[in-house]
Amino acid sequence: MASLQFPLTPLTHSSPTSNSTNPHPQSTTLHKHHQILYNSYFKHISFASKQGKLQEAINILLELDSQSFEIGADVYGDLLQGCVYDRNLHLGKQIHSRIVKKGESLVQNGYIETKLVVFYAKCDQLDVALKLFSRVVEQNVFSWAAVIGVYCRLGFLENALLGFCEMVENGFEGDNFVIPNVLKACGGLLMVEFGKGVHGYVVKMGFEDCVFVASSLVDMYGKCGELEDARKVFDEMPKRNVVTWNSIMASYSQNGMYEEAIRVFVDMRKEDVQPSVVTMVSFLSATANLCAVEEGKQGHSIAILNRLDEGNIVGTSLINLYSKTGLVKEAEKVFSKMSKKDIVAWNLMLSCYLQDQNMEKALSLCSDMLLERLKFDSVTMTLIATGAGDIQNLKLGKETHCYCIRNNLMFDMAVASSIIDMYAKCNKIYNTRRVFSSLQTKDLVLWNTLLAAYAEIGSSGETLKLFYQMQLEGIPPNVVTWNSVILAFLKNGQVKEAMTSFSEMESFGVEPNLITHTILITGLVQNGCVDEAITIFIEMQEKGIKPNSVSVVGILSACKNRASLQLGKAIHGYVLRHEMHMNSVLATSMVDMYAKCGNINQSRKVFDMILVKQLPLYNAMISGYAIHGCHSEAIAIFRELKNEGVTPDSITFTHVLSACRHCGLITEGLEIFVSMVTEYDVAPSIEHYGCVVSLLSKCGKFEAFRLVKNMPFKPDSRILGSLLVSCREHNEIDIAKHLAENLSKLEPNNSGNYTALSNAYAANEMWDEVSDLRSLMKEKGIKKNPGCSWVQIGKELHVFVANDRSHSQSDEIYAMLALLRREMQVFVNF
DNA sequence: ATAGGGTTAG
Numbered sequence: 001m002a003s004l005q006f007p008l009t010p011l012t013h014s015s016p017t018s019n020s021t022n023p024h025p026q027s028t029t030l031h032k033h034h035q036i037l038y039n040s041y042f043k044h045i046s047f048a049s050k051q052g053k054l055q056e057a058i059n060i061l062l063e064l065d066s067q068s069f070e071i072g073a074d075v076y077g078d079l080l081q082g083c084v085y086d087r088n089l090h091l092g093k094q095i096h097s098r099i100v101k102k103g104e105s106l107v108q109n110g111y112i113e114t115k116l117v118v119f120y121a122k123c124d125q126l127d128v129a130l131k132l133f134s135r136v137v138e139q140n141v142f143s144w145a146a147v148i149g150v151y152c153r154l155g156f157l158e159n160a161l162l163g164f165c166e167m168v169e170n171g172f173e174g175d176n177f178v179i180p181n182v183l184k185a186c187g188g189l190l191m192v193e194f195g196k197g198v199h200g201y202v203v204k205m206g207f208e209d210c211v212f213v214a215s216s217l218v219d220m221y222g223k224c225g226e227l228e229d230a231r232k233v234f235d236e237m238p239k240r241n242v243v244t245w246n247s248i249m250a251s252y253s254q255n256g257m258y259e260e261a262i263r264v265f266v267d268m269r270k271e272d273v274q275p276s277v278v279t280m281v282s283f284l285s286a287t288a289n290l291c292a293v294e295e296g297k298q299g300h301s302i303a304i305l306n307r308l309d310e311g312n313i314v315g316t317s318l319i320n321l322y323s324k325t326g327l328v329k330e331a332e333k334v335f336s337k338m339s340k341k342d343i344v345a346w347n348l349m350l351s352c353y354l355q356d357q358n359m360e361k362a363l364s365l366c367s368d369m370l371l372e373r374l375k376f377d378s379v380t381m382t383l384i385a386t387g388a389g390d391i392q393n394l395k396l397g398k399e400t401h402c403y404c405i406r407n408n409l410m411f412d413m414a415v416a417s418s419i420i421d422m423y424a425k426c427n428k429i430y431n432t433r434r435v436f437s438s439l440q441t442k443d444l445v446l447w448n449t450l451l452a453a454y455a456e457i458g459s460s461g462e463t464l465k466l467f468y469q470m471q472l473e474g475i476p477p478n479v480v481t482w483n484s485v486i487l488a489f490l491k492n493g494q495v496k497e498a499m500t501s502f503s504e505m506e507s508f509g510v511e512p513n514l515i516t517h518t519i520l521i522t523g524l525v526q527n528g529c530v531d532e533a534i535t536i537f538i539e540m541q542e543k544g545i546k547p548n549s550v551s552v553v554g555i556l557s558a559c560k561n562r563a564s565l566q567l568g569k570a571i572h573g574y575v576l577r578h579e580m581h582m583n584s585v586l587a588t589s590m591v592d593m594y595a596k597c598g599n600i601n602q603s604r605k606v607f608d609m610i611l612v613k614q615l616p617l618y619n620a621m622i623s624g625y626a627i628h629g630c631h632s633e634a635i636a637i638f639r640e641l642k643n644e645g646v647t648p649d650s651i652t653f654t655h656v657l658s659a660c661r662h663c664g665l666i667t668e669g670l671e672i673f674v675s676m677v678t679e680y681d682v683a684p685s686i687e688h689y690g691c692v693v694s695l696l697s698k699c700g701k702f703e704a705f706r707l708v709k710n711m712p713f714k715p716d717s718r719i720l721g722s723l724l725v726s727c728r729e730h731n732e733i734d735i736a737k738h739l740a741e742n743l744s745k746l747e748p749n750n751s752g753n754y755t756a757l758s759n760a761y762a763a764n765e766m767w768d769e770v771s772d773l774r775s776l777m778k779e780k781g782i783k784k785n786p787g788c789s790w791v792q793i794g795k796e797l798h799v800f801v802a803n804d805r806s807h808s809q810s811d812e813i814y815a816m817l818a819l820l821r822r823e824m825q826v827f828v829n830f
Numbered sequence: 831a832t833a834g835g836g837t838t839a840g
Contacts, residue, residue, distance in 0.1 A: 043831080141840085180831050181831090183831080184831075211831085212831055213831085214831090215831045215832075216831045216832095217831095218831085218832095219831060219832065220831095241831095242832085243831055243832050244831085245831085245832090246831090246832040246833075247831070247832050248832095249832085250832060250833075276832085277833070278831090278833040279832085279833085281832095281833040281834060282832080283834065283835095284834090285833085285834075312834080313833060313834045314833095314834080316834045316835070317833085317834055318834095319834090319835090320834070320835070342834095344834060344835045345834090345835085346835090347835045347836070348834080348835050350835090351835070351836075375836095377836090378836070379835055379836040380835095380836085382835095382836040382837060383835085383836060385836095385837090386836080386837075412836090412837090413837070414836050414837035415836080415837075416837080417836095417837035417838060418836075418837050418838095419837095420837090420838090421837075421838070424834095443839085445837055445838050446837085446838080447838085448837095448838040448839070449837075449838045449839095450838090450839090451838085451839085452838055452839060453838095456839095478838080479837085480838055480839045481838090482839090483838095483839040483840080484838085484839055486839090487839070514840085515839055515840055516839085516840090517840090518834080518839095518840045519839070519840055520840095521840090522840060523840090548840095550840050551840075553839080553840090554840075610831050637833085
């Protein structure tokens with residue numbers, strides 16, 4: 001035992017040794033004197049306990065104890081209280097054993113009994129606390145509060161509420177210390193009705209002005225989604241502290257009302273309430289969910305100014321913010337500054353790299369984690385599995401799956417879902433099914449993951465089967481499940497069945513949401529039901545569901561010809577009126593829409609508005625110019641793209657090479673083709689070859705033939721046609737005949753091929769054959785084609801005018817006429 | 831009494 005820090009000479013000198021069972025010798029003056037001294041030591045014990053100098057207090061206790069002096073219950077009580085403050089289970093147990101040794105009278109002391117229950121409860125020793133509680137001679141508010149508290153902390157929320165009921169039934173009145181725990185249990189169980197009952201109890205007992213109770217009420221209503229009630233309690237509080245503010249902010253945040261959460265933070269600053277770590281964490285999480293970069297950065301500054309940025313939790317909230325807003329560099333900065341990185345920080349950084357599609361950095365971060373002797377947890381594996389699925393990296397996905405099996409992580413529903421989804425995204429439906437079957441418990445999300453896999457490939461039969469099977473196994477479908485069923489039907493072309501499911505889900509009490517409508521809009525358009533899609537788009541707005549950019553993109557894709565320019569314009573107007581963010585995807589489909597609807601100038605206007613342009617946007621603009629016959633503009637955009645350092649892909653080259661072909665830019669076209677293969681490592685498609693063959697054919701080169709011979713595709717009619725056109729020289733007639741023979745099998749009625757062959761005969765002065773060919777064309781009823789696009793536009797115009805005899809949309813007609821003229825011009829030039 | 835990371839549907 002450690003020696004005492006102050007002398008005990010008077011005690012050691014005269015301590016009674018003879019009568020140890022009766023440590024209180026009768027009233028001699030000497031003992032009176034000693035008792036006074038002991039009392040001062042007892043006071044010292046209590047004082048030291050309250051100061052947190054527990055070891056010192058214990059040392060005195062043990063020393064006094066060894067001299068067999070009676071130590072009062074209050075002294076043990078103070079010591080236990082000290083252990084409660086310190087959550088020092090070890091020392092508390094020592095004191096408990098001392099108490100037991102001291103005999104029945106102390107163990108059965110009501111005060112000590114209660115203190116012991118409180119001590120074990122606060123140290124989360126549920127079993128011990130309950131055992132002692134069951135043995136207490138007399139229950140009281142304190143022991144009940146301790147039991148309810150430990151149930152609450154360990155997540156046994158039902159037991160906490162049952163405890164409260166029993167306590168009240170046994171005639172104890174809940175005080176303002178139990179109520180917060182009771183309310184926490186109500187919130188956690190989403191039992192708002194019970195919570196309202198407790199609220200009534202609070203009012204009856206007059207606790208409503210207690211900050212602790214009222215803050216808990218705010219939290220309880222917030223967790224139950226009753227924001228109005230939460231706000232009402234908050235507004236009526238006479239006094240609020242930082243926890244109250246944090247509670248209302250978290251309430252908004254947890255219910256997705258991030259703007260309101262931010263407003264609370266602003267109000268809080270106006271009232272000069274000092275923010276705490278929790279404040280910053282809630283605020284940063286709200287800004288992260290809104291991708292509100294500016295507000296988030298201000299939060300970061302405020303955290304630094306208040307020295308709240310140093311802890312782990314604020315650090316991870318900052319990484320989350322920068323990760324969600326795509327500011328990888330900022331996230332890295334915060335991450336590197338964190339002194340003690342825990343698994344959450346590493347996982348957030350990992351998620352940041354994965355969202356940035358940087359698998360290389362993500363995997364190198366993982367090996368750094370191992371170097372730091374950290375073990376991957378379920379979150380790490382979920383992230384990597386999802387990332388592997390996104391880039392369809394089956395090898396990585398399988399490795400992840402194996403790691404999860406080896407480390408017993410497949411029992412985690414999130415891990416299992418991500419693995420199943422990974423196999424689905426890698427088109428391994430067999431593995432998807434096998435992993436699903438191998439799992440012992442399956443939750444709703446897991447079922448939904450499997451349904452989504454079958455829905456994605458349009459297996460509506462299997463999706464439906466699973467839909468019934470899950471219900472047989474007692475899992476009721478939610479909106480996500482229904483959405484997959486609808487998607488499965490639409491992917492399989494079963495429009496009627498999809499619409500039936502859509503109306504059915506509501507009668508099953510499942511409310512269709514934004515995604516349900518988006519699936520319908522996109523699916524209906526893909527099945528050619530444009531009018532129905534528009535109806536759904538209007539319906540959802542009437543229901544008060546705000547379309548987002550995905551649903552707008554879906555409805556924009558319905559505008560694919562000149563007749564739908566009106567609708568396209570209306571949607572553009574909607575986007576502008578609702579101040580919808582013109583993100584890259586939305587802008588791309590807007591550019592595409594205007595191009596397809598014949599207004600290339602408007603296309604260009606939208607294109608120019610976007611400051612940071614990504615490849616799909618460039619591709620849409622290039623393709624737009626290409627279909628309008630503005631080939632030099634298309635090539636100009638291609639140059640702009642290269643100047644901006646954007647890497648073109650296969651689609652870009654398809655449009656640019658086609659533009660070169662139309663402009664007859666032979667050298668430029670060939671250069672681009674070569675750079676595509678050597679510089680950008682793009683494997684040429686048959687379309688790419690087609691353009692180059694056509695270019696080569698135009699200058700009458702035999703390189704065209706060589707290219708066709710060496711290309712890894714079977715030449716199609718367009719390529720053969722191009723070659724045929726080039727056969728205008730003497731001696732090429734045999735080749736021309738051969739080509740024409742093959743072509744007539746592929747395209748027996750293509751007038752262009754007849755013309756080309758006739759030209760070849762003419763070059764060889766074989767006039768009889770030319771004449772024969774002409775009569776054959778006449779016989780077959782083949783007329784010289786004036787150009788495909790011309791006919792197409794003419795047909796569309798006819799349909800348009802036929803459908804709208806009022807000619808109220810004369811703007812559109814003029815637009816089409818202008819385009820028609822331009823198309824004809826191109827044809828004439830060609 | 832309040833607080834940080836992961837899974838399913840477009």
